Amino acid sequence: MENVALLKCEQYDVDLIEKKLREGFELLGGDEFLRKLIPKDSKVLLKPNMLSVESKESPVVTHYAVFEAVIRIVKEYSNYVSFGDSPGFGDSRKAAEKSGLMEVADRYGVKFEDFKESVHVRLDNSILCKSWNVAKAAYDADVVITLPKLKTHAMAYYTGAVKNQFGCIPGTQKATWHTRMPDANNFCKMLLDLNTAVGTNFAILDGIIAMEGNGPKSGQAFNLNTLIMGQSLTAVDSTAVRIIGYDNPLDTPVLKEAYDSNWGVVLPKDINILGEKLEDMKAKNFKLCRKGGNFYFINPAVTNFLRGMIAPNPTLIQEKCIGCGRCAEVCPEKPVVITMVKNGDKLNPKWNMNECIRCFCCQELCPVGAIETKYSTLGRLLKLNKR
Numbered sequence: 502m503e504n505v506a507l508l509k510c511e512q513y514d515v516d517l518i519e520k521k522l523r524e525g526f527e528l529l530g531g532d533e534f535l536r537k538l539i540p541k542d543s544k545v546l547l548k549p550n551m552l553s554v555e556s557k558e559s560p561v562v563t564h565y566a567v568f569e570a571v572i573r574i575v576k577e578y579s580n581y582v583s584f585g586d587s588p589g590f591g592d593s594r595k596a597a598e599k600s601g602l603m604e605v606a607d608r609y610g611v612k613f614e615d616f617k618e619s620v621h622v623r624l625d626n627s628i629l630c631k632s633w634n635v636a637k638a639a640y641d642a643d644v645v646i647t648l649p650k651l652k653t654h655a656m657a658y659y660t661g662a663v664k665n666q667f668g669c670i671p672g673t674q675k676a677t678w679h680t681r682m683p684d685a686n687n688f689c690k691m692l693l694d695l696n697t698a699v700g701t702n703f704a705i706l707d708g709i710i711a712m713e714g715n716g717p718k719s720g721q722a723f724n725l726n727t728l729i730m731g732q733s734l735t736a737v738d739s740t741a742v743r744i745i746g747y748d749n750p751l752d753t754p755v756l757k758e759a760y761d762s763n764w765g766v767v768l769p770k771d772i773n774i775l776g777e778k779l780e781d782m783k784a785k786n787f788k789l790c791r792k793g794g795n796f797y798f799i800n801p802a803v804t805n806f807l808r809g810m811i812a813p814n815p816t817l818i819q820e821k822c823i824g825c826g827r828c829a830e831v832c833p834e835k836p837v838v839i840t841m842v843k844n845g846d847k848l849n850p851k852w853n854m855n856e857c858i859r860c861f862c863c864q865e866l867c868p869v870g871a872i873e874t875k876y877s878t879l880g881r882l883l884k885l886n887k888r
């Protein structure tokens with residue numbers, strides 16, 4: 502049985518969040534638990550979600566008040582605390598500054614790591630990927646505490662504790678992984694291996710204001726008033742997806758792959774939720790990005806063929822597009838999938854869907870939310886799109 506602490510917190514007030522997190526640690530075992538988690542003066546790396554350069558109140562990134570509350574507690578156990586991330590697009594230092602994380606870190610003497618230096622890691626007990634280049638600062642840390650933001654995600658349906666560590670892959674190397682792992686299932690296996698390689702020790706999920714709809718960057722803020730913490734990343738994620746509307750955690754690709762690979766605790770019956778009752782915290786009318794719904798035919802080739810035909814497509818919201826070309830820039834696929842074409846007096850992206858691997862990097866990193874995911878008619882007929 503794996504413990505997670507589920508806490509209700511309705512404001513980004515640092516004193517209140519600190520109080521809640523202390524309650525959470527108390528439920529998990531108090532000072533003794535913390536001493537084991539953070540041996541005295543060990544090197545602790547905090548990994549917030551800094552997806553891109555976003556302003557302080559943005560629901561895209563981990564809130565600076567959660568970050569500060571975590572630092573206050575962690576600093577009682579170690580003086581060697583650092584933080585870092587590698588955004589999907591843009592400079593990590595600028596992302597840390599604009600989101601308010603850098604100012605907090607400077608006040609507490611927490612060192613910034615830009616995650617540009619990588620180290621090669623070999624993982625013999627992997628599910629899928631044995632060879633890794635990961636951010637040296639994350640790999641070298643004795644304790645890695647991930648601080649994800651609870652959001653929807655076009656490819657993985659949901660992003661939380663497991664997915665947050667994708668930022669431990671430096672810069673443009675992230676795009677390579679999308680090309681190597683074009684389908685969501687293998688991509689999620691890769692994420693699990695990455696967490697093993699980095700050695701993530703604990704997760705504190707910021708779901709005070711979460712993101713619904715066209716996540717992980719262009720959805721809407723949703724007051725979920727939730728913090729979830731625990732040692733098992735999958736148990737934290739499993740609890741989170743049940744709160745936002747997945748009755749079965751196995752309907753989300755990361756948790757399905759984790760369960761199939763026996764990587765962490767996933768099933769509700771194996772998770773002991775401490776603190777708030779899950780039923781009391783369930784969101785009403787949270788707009789999921791994608792809803793699970795597996796279908797199988799006797800012949801696996803038919804299943805795979807149909808999966809390709811029903812997969813959602815990146816689709817332009819014409820009136821929002823500013824013609825910046827970032828979507829074409831971040832697309833990892835070769836030959837070129839997106840070309841910028843003239844449309845009146847501006848440029849718009851045009852997709853060659855025969856080459857698209859549906860990684861949704863274009864959707865994720867469009868600065869104005871001008872790309873959404875849409876199912877084909879067949880996909881809708883098969884009722885895989887239930888939003």
Ligand code: SF4
Pocket residue numbers: 817821822823824825826827828829848849850866867868869870871872
């Ligand atoms: S879709 Fe988004 S990223 Fe692509 S050109 Fe338009 S605004 Fe830029």
Ligand code: SF4
Pocket residue numbers: 815831832833834838839852856857858859860861862863864
């Ligand atoms: S067009 Fe978008 S979804 Fe398709 S491969 Fe490129 S980035 Fe991925």
